Amino acid sequence: MSEIIAGNLLSPVVLFFVLGIFAALIKSDLKFPAALSDSLSIYLLIAIGIKGGIELSHYSIQSVMGPIMGALFLGAVIPFITLVWMRVMKMDLHNSIGLAATYGSISIVTYGAAISFLEKSGTSYEGFMNALVVLMESPAILISLFLLKILEKNNHSPAVSSHSMGLVPASLKLVDKEVIRESLFGKSILLLVGSLFIGLMLGDEAVPMVKPLFFDLYNSVLILFLLNMGLIAGARLPEVRKHGIKLLLFGIVSPIIFGSLGVITGSMVGLSLGGTMLMGVLAGSASYIAAPAALKTSVPEANPSIYLGLSLGVTFPFNLIIGIPLYYELAKWIQ
Known part of the structure; x- marks a missing residue:
């Protein structure tokens, strides 16, 4: 277990994120051009989507319907709970x-550490879990952006009650076609979900064409992306102190x-102990x-030092040290 923790905490993606924060804190002149920053986000969204779609194409829809519904349920309910939680915290x-969006979505590196944990413990798991990784990323982002559009309209509506705290729309009319269009077809969701469906339709036939760019270079591009996010988060890090x-x-x-x-949820949809x-x-x-790739373009007002600082600086190491064995023991108890 200590090897898993050390391997992930000392991985290049995490260390380059820390380097970005350090560069920002010492006020280095290191900067990413805006066009390059947008390009890295687009690349990651396509790569994550198409790899998940190809993996999902290996299974019949009947064999994965239960787990898919479970994943979609979690991807929908967790962002809503988080939003209510945050609004109660003012x-x-x-x-x-x-x-x-950040806590409704998932960490691929944490998932990789969990796979290593299962392999070392000799516990098997369903192969299609790799596809659920992608399926649990996009619903949370979609739901979060949808809620944002509703609540932005809600905050500007004269019909809103002063006791609503911006949590619930005052009228179903707020859920209009424009809200749905912007939520479903914003470029982040369009790229992530569209790429997943392309990978699902083409399956392994797409591998020879997409592998050199979206498979082989993925980790290297991820390093650049997190270096840039470290710069952004580090520059705005003092703002986190307000929430303490x-x-x-x-x-x-x-x-x-x-x-x-x-x-x-996993137990209820019939997954094995490992699944x-x-x-x-x-x-x-x-x-x-x-x-973060989606938020950077769709919700630029959100502070990366808050959502990235918490996800990567607090929740990520917590899961590596305590969370993974905790979920394993809980799964054993429920099974």
Whole structure:
């Protein structure tokens, strides 16, 4: 277990993120051109989507329908719970949405550490869990952006009650065609979900063409992306102090709650011990790749130092040290 923890904490993607924060704190002149920053986000969204679609094409829809429904359920309910949680803590709307998308989505690196944990313990798991990794990324982002559009209209509507705290729309008319269009067809969701369907339709036939760019170079491009996100987060890091211990506790308590919900869901949809534990890991983790890539373009008002600082600086190491074995023991108890 110590090797898993050390291997992930000392991985290049994490270290380059830390380098970006350090560069920002010492006020280095290191900067990414805006066009390059947008290009890296587009690349990651396409790569994550198409790889998941290709993996999903290996299975019949009947064999994965139950787990898919479980994954979609978690991807929908976790961002809503997070949003309510943040609004009760009096956090502003855009940063609440940022955390809702980040904690509703998943961490691929945490998932990889969980796979290593299962392999070392000799516990088997369903192969299609790799596809659920992608399926649990896009619903949370979609739901979060949808809620943002509704609540932005809600905040500007004269019909809103002063007691609503911006949590519930005053009228179903707020859910109009424009809200749905912007939520479903914003470029982040369009690229992520569209790429997944392309990979699903083409299957292994797409591998020879997409492998050199979207498979082989993925980790290298990810390093550049997290270096840039480190620069952005480091520049705005002092803003996190305004929220203090409340956010720190959220970063520790929320993976326990969401991970437990994931384990219960995995057991209910009939997954094995290993699959149930992985569902808990996915639910309890927080994204620092897909969600930040989407938020950077769709919700630029959200502070990266909050959603990235919590997901990568608090929840990520917590899951590696405590969360993964905790979800495994919980899965054993439920099974």
